[in-house]
Amino acid sequence: MVKRKSPFKRGMFIFGILLLCFFILIPFYFMIHVSLKADYDPNKLTFSNFTVRNYLEIFGLIQSSETEFFGDEIIRANLEPVLKRIEELEERTASLESYTRYVHEIQLEAKEKELRDIVDLVIDFSGIEVQNREEFIERAITPGTEETEIVEENMKSIFSANDVKKFIDLREEVDSALTEESLLAGLENAKAQLKSYEAQKKKIIEERASEFPFLRYLSNSLVFAGISALISLIVAIFGAYAFSRLRFKGRSSVQRSVLFVYLFGGTVIMVPLYQMAVKLGILATPLGTGIYLIMVYVIQTLPVSLYMLGNYFRTIPFSIEEAAIIDGCSRIQAIFKIVIPLSLPAIVTVYIYAFMIGWNEYLFASAFLGLKSYKDLFTLPIGLNAFSGSAHAVWGRLMAASVVSAVPIIIIFSLMQKYLTSGFTAGGVKE
Amino acid sequence: MQRAASSMLKKENSLGWKLVSPTVILLMILILYPVGYNIYISFFDYGITSSTFVGLENYVRVFKDSAFWKSFFITVGFTLMTVIGSILLGLVVALMLNKEFKGRAIVRTIVLLPYITPLISIVFSWKYIFDPSYGPFMQLFSQTLGWVSPQLDLLNNSNNAFLVASVFNIWRNFPFVYLMLLSRLQSIPDDYYEAAEIDGATSWKQFTNITLPELYFVMGAVALMRGIWNFYKFDEVYLISKRAGTLPIFIYERVIGTTSPEYGVAAAIATILMVIMLFLITVYVKKVLKW
Numbered sequence: 207m208v209k210r211k212s213p214f215k216r217g218m219f220i221f222g223i224l225l226l227c228f229f230i231l232i233p234f235y236f237m238i239h240v241s242l243k244a245d246y247d248p249n250k251l252t253f254s255n256f257t258v259r260n261y262l263e264i265f266g267l268i269q270s271s272e273t274e275f276f277g278d279e280i281i282r283a284n285l286e287p288v289l290k291r292i293e294e295l296e297e298r299t300a301s302l303e304s305y306t307r308y309v310h311e312i313q314l315e316a317k318e319k320e321l322r323d324i325v326d327l328v329i330d331f332s333g334i335e336v337q338n339r340e341e342f343i344e345r346a347i348t349p350g351t352e353e354t355e356i357v358e359e360n361m362k363s364i365f366s367a368n369d370v371k372k373f374i375d376l377r378e379e380v381d382s383a384l385t386e387e388s389l390l391a392g393l394e395n396a397k398a399q400l401k402s403y404e405a406q407k408k409k410i411i412e413e414r415a416s417e418f419p420f421l422r423y424l425s426n427s428l429v430f431a432g433i434s435a436l437i438s439l440i441v442a443i444f445g446a447y448a449f450s451r452l453r454f455k456g457r458s459s460v461q462r463s464v465l466f467v468y469l470f471g472g473t474v475i476m477v478p479l480y481q482m483a484v485k486l487g488i489l490a491t492p493l494g495t496g497i498y499l500i501m502v503y504v505i506q507t508l509p510v511s512l513y514m515l516g517n518y519f520r521t522i523p524f525s526i527e528e529a530a531i532i533d534g535c536s537r538i539q540a541i542f543k544i545v546i547p548l549s550l551p552a553i554v555t556v557y558i559y560a561f562m563i564g565w566n567e568y569l570f571a572s573a574f575l576g577l578k579s580y581k582d583l584f585t586l587p588i589g590l591n592a593f594s595g596s597a598h599a600v601w602g603r604l605m606a607a608s609v610v611s612a613v614p615i616i617i618i619f620s621l622m623q624k625y626l627t628s629g630f631t632a633g634g635v636k637e
Numbered sequence: 638m639q640r641a642a643s644s645m646l647k648k649e650n651s652l653g654w655k656l657v658s659p660t661v662i663l664l665m666i667l668i669l670y671p672v673g674y675n676i677y678i679s680f681f682d683y684g685i686t687s688s689t690f691v692g693l694e695n696y697v698r699v700f701k702d703s704a705f706w707k708s709f710f711i712t713v714g715f716t717l718m719t720v721i722g723s724i725l726l727g728l729v730v731a732l733m734l735n736k737e738f739k740g741r742a743i744v745r746t747i748v749l750l751p752y753i754t755p756l757i758s759i760v761f762s763w764k765y766i767f768d769p770s771y772g773p774f775m776q777l778f779s780q781t782l783g784w785v786s787p788q789l790d791l792l793n794n795s796n797n798a799f800l801v802a803s804v805f806n807i808w809r810n811f812p813f814v815y816l817m818l819l820s821r822l823q824s825i826p827d828d829y830y831e832a833a834e835i836d837g838a839t840s841w842k843q844f845t846n847i848t849l850p851e852l853y854f855v856m857g858a859v860a861l862m863r864g865i866w867n868f869y870k871f872d873e874v875y876l877i878s879k880r881a882g883t884l885p886i887f888i889y890e891r892v893i894g895t896t897s898p899e900y901g902v903a904a905a906i907a908t909i910l911m912v913i914m915l916f917l918i919t920v921y922v923k924k925v926l927k928w
Contacts, residue, residue, distance in 0.1 A: 226730060236762050236766055454654055467668050469866075471868075471871075473871050474675065475668065475675060482670075501663075512660065537652055562753075573889075587876070591876060601765060605762065608761050608762065612755055615758075
């Protein structure tokens with residue numbers, strides 16, 4: 207019995223399908239579109255000119271000058287205040303004389319003015335009788351004079367004790383500013399400041415020179431996700447075999463806790479995992495950080511691997527193994543010779559899932575690698591996100607990187623769609 | 638014979654434990670211990686060098702903090718919106734793609750794209766679309782159509798950033814719902830519909846009386862699962878907007894994104910989050926898995 211549909215309903219249906227495809231594909235469209243446009247014009251807020259330069263750029267095949275991308279102005283705007291500070295500080299720290307001159311002319315002047323203003327205020331408020339106001343103020347800001355005490359007495363009734371103390375401290379500071387000891391200390395301080403500004407200058411220039419290290423992020427992500435998925439798979443094959451084939455005490459409670467963890471999120475254990483790493487000093491070296499991160503990825507992917515593999519192993523008839531065991535195979539041999547070859551599609555599927563979880567992970571990578579900023583270990587998610595927030599971000603390159611990191615995954619999925627979609631529905635996918 | 642059987646069982650028992658021991662050890666060190674440690678930290682004013690026991694003070698501080706409550710309600714709103722949105726969309730798409738039509742195979746592949754594309758690859762495209770200064774969304778609705786004010790900042794305003802995050806989350810996760818519902822739909826026998834047809838039931842009647850009751854259980858299960866996952870979802874929200882303000886971001890900002898981390902407070906919030914999650918998980922396990 208074939209139902210006949212009215213043309214209106216058919217039209218609506220086709221419209222719905224098209225709308226759905228539009229809704230799904232629009233971000234992909236912009237991803238590809240922007241990745242193929244390079245020149246961003248800040249005045250017109252538009253992209254123009256079709257080009258593949260972004261792709262060449264992220265693979266390090268070409269290096270366009272920074273001016274082409276950002277214009278000199280952004281760099282100059284970043285660099286200029288730093289250069290100005292460096293010039294000032296260099297002049298100041300050239301010798302003890304020049305520093306003394308600076309203290310005398312600029313620092314003390316400002317502080318003395320502040321003191322004078324305060325005393326002026328005190329005179330007005332408390333109505334101290336003075337003949338020569340200028341002279342009185344001058345004497346009042348020099349410690350150990352009669353005027354000082356008068357002013358201090360009067361201050362106590364106007365200002366809070368804290369403010370009075372600040373005033374006295376400032377006065378002492380001004381008084382002792384020109385002693386050799388404090389001058390030397392101040393000079394040291396200024397030199398340290400100079401150093402930090404020079405480091406800043408170096409950083410701006412270096413950042414300008416360094417290209418966006420997309421390939422390094424990509425290989426880091428491959429290593430972290432690849433190794434952790436492999437470890438997780440190996441642990442899960444044995445664990446899932448035990449769950450599905452062997453009877454042992456406590457099996458169901460272990461299985462249940464695995465399922466609990468499967469629904470558990472990383473957010474909840476972020477603070478303790480971070481604290482554990484800090485307490486044990488793991489985060490002090492890049493190697494330790496990398497290993498710890500891989501172990502955290504393993505525990506995140508393990509439950510789903512166990513769950514999916516366990517489900518699959520149960521579909522393999524036990525009689526095949528039994529025959530092998532009767533023929534003299536040990537159980538371990540049976541796993542390697544029978545179970546693993548028979549469940550190869552499932553094993554590949556599980557590996558891809560575990561890999562994807564590591565590939566997408568942001569939270570722990572940012573917590574562990576960001577702390578000491580191990581830039582060489584940055585994975586794609588944190589690398590790209592850090593890049594997107596920097597002044598050097600260019601949509602074109604960012605989108606080209608997005609396309610490159612998406613294409614292999616999409617190809618793998620389309621090739622293995624049959625296995626992977628059944629994996630989704632078998633246990634759902636941990637995220 | 639009896640002895641042989643019992644020794645076999647013993648062997649099986651010890652082999653079983655040997656095979657699961659790596660799993661159990663990993664779970665203990667990296668899940669069980671951290672969960673306990675997290676509760677421990679939540680009772681301390683936890684610093685880098687020293688820590689003092691403060692009892693429930695962290696919890697009191699959290700509950701008195703209006704920022705926490707704002708974040709809490711944003712999280713609840715985000716979870717409800719994304720669960721309802723992705724289930725409705727997933728249901729509609731599953732019903733549509735359960736019908737035969739030309740090109741169905743291609744559409745079925747396209748529908749999976751949002752779910753399988755790596756998060757980091759697609760998130761910038763979304764940020765670009767909603768970018769306040771040159772995003773196509775603003776260009777269309779503000780400059781061309783004039784429907785929204787050009788000052789509207791969908792990504793960086795903490796009052797509405799979670800809305801974009803919700804839309805993104807629905808877009809990304811509805812294929813999961815679709816797959817679960819489709820596999821259930823495909824297992825409904827055709828006879829049901831044929832019988833209903835003979836009895837003269839309209840297609841709406843068929844939907845409400847046959848399809849929906851068959852789907853209820855799967856929909857409930859998926860809703861719970863998505864609810865649990867979205868309640869502590871971090872990366873999908875954070876990468877769209879740092880200002881979306883859900884609880885996981887609230888915790889993250891107190892530990893990583895700050896120069897003066899408050900581990901005790903963050904741990905207290907994490908514990909609260911965990912209690913809510915455990916409740917949801919228990920419901921899931923009791924109702925769906927029927928333990």
